[in-house]
Amino acid sequence: MSSIGTGYDLDVSTYSPDGRLFQIEYANKAVEAAGVAIGLRCSDGVVLAVERMLHSRLLVKGANRRIQSLDDHIGMASAGLLADAKNLGNRGRDEVHNYRDSYDSPITVQILSDRMSGYVQAHTCYGSSRPFGISTLLAGVDNTGPRLFCIEPSGVYYGYHGAAVGKGKALAKTELEKVLAKEGGVTCREGVMEVARIIHLVHDDNKDKEFELEMTWVCAESGGKHKAVPEDLLKEAEAAARAALEEGMEED
Template identity: 45%
Template sequence: MTSIGTGYDLANSIFSPDGRNFQVEYAVKAVENGGTSIGIRCKEGVVLAVEKVVASKLLKPGANKRIATVDRHIGVVYSGMVPDGRHFVDRARDEARSWRDTFKTPIPTADLASRMGGYMQAYTLYQSVRPFGITAIVGGFDSELEAPVDGEVGRGPSVGAGGKNPDKKHGGPFLYMIEPSGLYWGYYGAATGKGRQAAKAELEKLDLKGGADMSLLEAVKEAARIIHVAHDDSNDKEFELEMSWISGADGPTKGRHVEVPKEIREEAERLAKELLQDSSDEDNDKSSDKMEE
């Protein structure tokens, strides 16, 4: 890279002459060394999934979680440096708690993404710190129900808390991805980590933006398939698939962020492996036909 020996990559607070912050770019490279993480937003909720590479056979299966609950209705998954991710989750929980203390209601997913984006951006400004070596995917389901305010006394306006319009739909699923620079966007499907290119290509095929009427259960199956495709593409070591989901109040999770039940996850993995095997067999048949010609 052209920065080597120029001194522009020695501190966070220095821009190169062409306007680049090399420390942030190096942090992005750290993310690309991590396992693949994805998020899928559908009509019924959000699914988060991560490829957790097994670095040692001595590791306890199911331990060392990479998906965390920030508030009852919000979850986070991240790729990159695990200690950085754990600190990110701790800070996100502090932000959610602070919001509850101040406003007596759960924090909206968009506001948590905004606060955490600002927090990560602050770590790109000073020489005494370094950028976070993670990209985080934040998924949540803001309740569509009228939520009573903690410690409420008396009655609010007839249209509801905060002047809600009863004729409009409120709440719903949200998905954000926050990068090491502090940049964040809202997504229908997001992918990061080592297999992000393959995962992104598979997410685009689902036509999530076009209004594909995908159920939460279908999204779980697609998430498992995409993680297996991305892993197969990068040809890495053994891995564990970790998945969680969030639905509305009338869905399977009752508005809470929880792990996908073991039997549903295992069935999704079985289907994903079968599809990969079928695809591999087709490719072998095509190549053998060409050789015969």
């Protein structure tokens, strides 16, 4: 069968003879071309981080954030098309408010992931729409503990201890496996240091533009709320990441 979508990629509801939906594959390519996003489930919370590319020197520092808050205790990071992420974030906040109105309690991360994945999957069923060009990491701490889920453009979602999406995700996943293999697990403070190191490791200075490291967490230190990692800790993590990278280059 042909590997190109000639005639079968005109709308998302048309299957190719070998059962493929080419528009979903195109959405996955949009994700793979974006800066990496990483989620790490720690012993006392979760950490989210993204590699935010600086496409222009005229951009204001901190503009065009790729991590959003959906509820007090839930954050969302994405890799792919920023406009699609904003749209899905708005949908997520609507689901949070509807659940609170209906049940008078905060939504769990899994229920929110299930509802949002259904919305994403609905955009793969009708010719009048297109798939979301993003992979989404949902993370938070609820009554079941720290949780981390990844929603793909097809609408499928899985729970993870550590997840990476976007450019360089293969190397990032390998490094996350090493971190999670440590005895006793890692705390969120340790997770911040590790995730910063991984993002600097997967960033290719020769090919990629400069980037900003955006990082948030939900843990006891943040009061159980989804908040940005404190500036002093973030700077310490970036400095340690650069030092580790330089040390590794010297050893090579």
